[in-house]
Amino acid sequence: MQKRCSCGGQMTVKLRTVLFSGKVEIDNVPIFCCAACSQSEVLAEVKPDLTQLIEGLGDEPDKQTIAFEACNEWANLLLAVEAKPKSAEARSVEQMLEQRVNQLLDLYLLAQSLSDEAWMEELERRLAQLSKRTIHT
């Protein structure tokens, strides 16, 4: 996953800890970083979720650490890609994405059969995160 920086350099995705209000640490936020000019920007795909998360903290948040991968599917997916052993590098982000979507759809069918509406809503939200846009490589 790469993106061209405004300086012409190549930007690659890294999972970083973002500090908010000097108190709240948000772990594993996917960020594009440029190797040439060290500019960085949050992935467009995760921006709405990150904004929502920060808004939910209010003006005076308590000191805490939040695992972003627990509330965002892209962070979850990229963390899984990063954690895989180097020898298994053949598995691309696209394959992991497809696998994750299938997994969520299986869970959705299960939630549906249990008539668990809260769970169905949660799964719909997660599926929407992944299907909204695809990352261009």
Ligand SMILES: [Zn+2]
């Ligand atoms: Zn740059």
